[in-house]
Amino acid sequence: MASSSAIPSGDPLTSDSEKVALADANPVDGTKDPQALVPPQPGPDFPEGGLQAWLTVLGACVVSPHRTLDICLYTPPDFFVVDFLSNYSSSQISWIGSIAAFLSLSSGLFAGRLFDSGYFYVLMIFGGTIAILCIFMLSLAEKQQYYQAFLSLGLGCGIGFGAVYVPSIAICTHYFHRRRALAMGIAASGTALGAMLHPIMLNNLIHGKTGFANGVRASGGLIAGCFVIGILIMRTRLPPRKTQHMSLISALQKFVKDDVYIATVLGLFLVVQGVFFPLFYIQLYCDQHGIDQTFSFYTLTIISAASWFGRIGGGAISQRAGVFNSMLVCSILTGTLVFAILGLRSIAAVTVWAIIYGFFSGAVITLLGPLLASLATDVSEVGLRMGLAFGFTGALLLATPITGALLGKQFLWWRPVVYIGVSHRRLPLSSLTVIRRSLPRLEAL
Numbered sequence: 001m002a003s004s005s006a007i008p009s010g011d012p013l014t015s016d017s018e019k020v021a022l023a024d025a026n027p028v029d030g031t032k033d034p035q036a037l038v039p040p041q042p043g044p045d046f047p048e049g050g051l052q053a054w055l056t057v058l059g060a061c062v063v064s065p066h067r068t069l070d071i072c073l074y075t076p077p078d079f080f081v082v083d084f085l086s087n088y089s090s091s092q093i094s095w096i097g098s099i100a101a102f103l104s105l106s107s108g109l110f111a112g113r114l115f116d117s118g119y120f121y122v123l124m125i126f127g128g129t130i131a132i133l134c135i136f137m138l139s140l141a142e143k144q145q146y147y148q149a150f151l152s153l154g155l156g157c158g159i160g161f162g163a164v165y166v167p168s169i170a171i172c173t174h175y176f177h178r179r180r181a182l183a184m185g186i187a188a189s190g191t192a193l194g195a196m197l198h199p200i201m202l203n204n205l206i207h208g209k210t211g212f213a214n215g216v217r218a219s220g221g222l223i224a225g226c227f228v229i230g231i232l233i234m235r236t237r238l239p240p241r242k243t244q245h246m247s248l249i250s251a252l253q254k255f256v257k258d259d260v261y262i263a264t265v266l267g268l269f270l271v272v273q274g275v276f277f278p279l280f281y282i283q284l285y286c287d288q289h290g291i292d293q294t295f296s297f298y299t300l301t302i303i304s305a306a307s308w309f310g311r312i313g314g315g316a317i318s319q320r321a322g323v324f325n326s327m328l329v330c331s332i333l334t335g336t337l338v339f340a341i342l343g344l345r346s347i348a349a350v351t352v353w354a355i356i357y358g359f360f361s362g363a364v365i366t367l368l369g370p371l372l373a374s375l376a377t378d379v380s381e382v383g384l385r386m387g388l389a390f391g392f393t394g395a396l397l398l399a400t401p402i403t404g405a406l407l408g409k410q411f412l413w414w415r416p417v418v419y420i421g422v423s424h425r426r427l428p429l430s431s432l433t434v435i436r437r438s439l440p441r442l443e444a445l
Contacts, residue, residue, distance in 0.1 A: 046177040052235055053175035053183075059234035060168040060187035062226050063124075064194070080149075084212065087144050094404070096150050100158035105272075105390045107162025112387020115167045120236050127163025128227040134160060135220035139213045166390060168230070169369045170383045174237040181323055181370035185315020188366045192311055195304035203297070255388065261375050265389045268368060271331060274338065274420035275361050277403055279303065281416070285341065286350060288411055295347055299354050306358025307365070314363025315370070323370045330363040338421040342414060 047053055080093050111123055134156030141148035172183040198219065205215030255261050279300060286296035318326040337357045344350050372389050376382045403416040 047175055048177065048179050050175070052237075055233045056171055056175060056235055057183050057187050059230040059232075060171060061190035061193075063128075063164060063168045063230035063234075064188060064190035084143055085146055085149065088146055092146070096154040099150070099154040100161075101276075103155070103158030104162045104165060107159060107391075108166040108387040108389075109391030110387065111163050111166045112170065112383035112385070112390075115170055115383035115387075116381070118236075118239065120167050120171060120234075121231070123163050123167045124227075124231050124234070127160045128224075128231065129160070130163070131157050131160030132220055132224045132227065135223060136217060139216040139220065166383060166387050168234075170373070170386055171234060171236065172369075173373055173382050179319065180373060181318040181326075181367065182312075182315040184369045184373075185311050185313075185318075185366040188369065189308050189311040189362075191365075192304050192308035192362060195307065196301050199297070199300055255385065258375070261385065264371065264375065265392055267331075268389060269392055271364065273402070275334065275364055277338065277416065277420045278341065278357060278361075281403070281407070282341075282350075282354075285344070285413065288413075289345060291345075291347060291350060295350075299350055302351060302354040303358035303361075306355045307362030310359035310362025311366035313359065314366045317363075318367060318370065323367055323374055327364065327367045327371055330360045330367065334360045334364055335421045338417055341417055 085093055111127075114123055134152045137156065138149065138152040141152060169184055169187055172187055173180060176183040201222075202215060202219060205218060206212050208215075210218065282299050282303070283296045286299060287293060314326060314330060321329075334357065337353065337360065340353055344353055368389075369386060372386045373382045376385050403420065406415040406419055407413065408415075
């Protein structure tokens with residue numbers, strides 16, 4: 001007689017519907033089902049490497065540098081404030097980047113769901129086409145036409161890049177399990193490369209002979225080429241589950257009962273608000289404290305270069321220390337380094353701070369995906385769990401207005417620094433109690 005103990009309920013790669021099917025096929029009342037003689041299908045066997053696996057990671061790395069978040073953050077802000085949109089306040093202009101960043105993250109709610117359903121290539125082609133088209137439309141925008149910049153850069157690019165963000169990172173879960181954090185770290189490191197490339201490229205093109213329109217078109221051509229290469233070399237490996245996917249409402253009902261997942265998302269909500277604060281304001285801080293303006297522009301490049309090492313290093317370290325442990329340490333150190341901003345008064349101090357902060361903040365960003373993927377009870381939930389979390393952490397929309405209001409016209413730097421520093425620490429403080437109660441589940445991290 002089959003026993004219910006034969007059901008592999010502890011297998012993280014077995015979906016809830018498969019567990020029910022197995023229970024029906026192996027009843028405890030002594031009856032035999034003809035399908036009971038059919039052995040359960042094994043979960044996917046991850047290759048943990050190979051040519052196609054690393055080509056897929058490379059493709060994700062090639063695509064990821066060009067998300068709207070980076071273009072909006074690192075496009076020379078003085079050009080819009082002083083010249084292109086000089087009739088509008090810096091607060092109004094900042095909403096373009098904030099909306100784009102919000103859509104880039106929150107679109108993952110739908111992109112993750114579609115990725116789980118097998119629409120990877122549809123998302124990549126649709127999102128890439130929309131984003132590239134809107135970048136070229138931005139080159140046609142006229143001076144003082146706020147709505148043109150908002151629709152193309154803020155709304156259009158936000159939706160386009162949001163459609164490709166979660167799929168381009170989640171595709172790594174098709175090939176890696178034990179080395180998942182490292183693979184996702186390498187894929188996400190492309191964002192740091194874009195953060196180094198775009199500000200230098202756009203600054204020289206826009207302020208040089210090329211001008212704004214042709215400079216943006218050159219950037220759009222580069223992004224288009226990278227998208228074509230990335231899509232051509234990325235390949236999905238696992239087919240969509242034949243079992244019926246949970247509806248979004250059913251998924252929410254399931255996830256809301258998951259204490260570890262809820263605690264993690266709430267913590268990440270606060271971390272995302274804070275991790276980009278220096279990228280928005282470090283140049284302004286340097287200018288306000290008499291640090292060379294030419295050097296202050298390159299502080300973003302220094303942070304981005306260090307972030308590249310942090311994103312790969314964070315994934316590698318987590319292979320031994322564990323994803324949660326690595327996130328815990330990096331989050332605390334990043335929050336501490338935010339407080340250190342108040343003591344920066346020289347080029348040497350800013351350089352050392354930018355290198356250290358860039359490394360640990362890069363590690364925090366690269367560990368978001370592996371941490372959320374590790375909490376999935378089934379491989380088919382990875383995209384949806386990541387999408388829901390990134391959709392919720394789209395609080396970056398609120399980050400700039402909040403920190404700007406705290407800074408005020410008097411430039412009281414201690415107020416946003418304290419708020420951001422505490423936000424970074426809130427992840428371990430808000431999640432530690434719940435996660436400690438669930439240590440058996442997280443041992444695999």
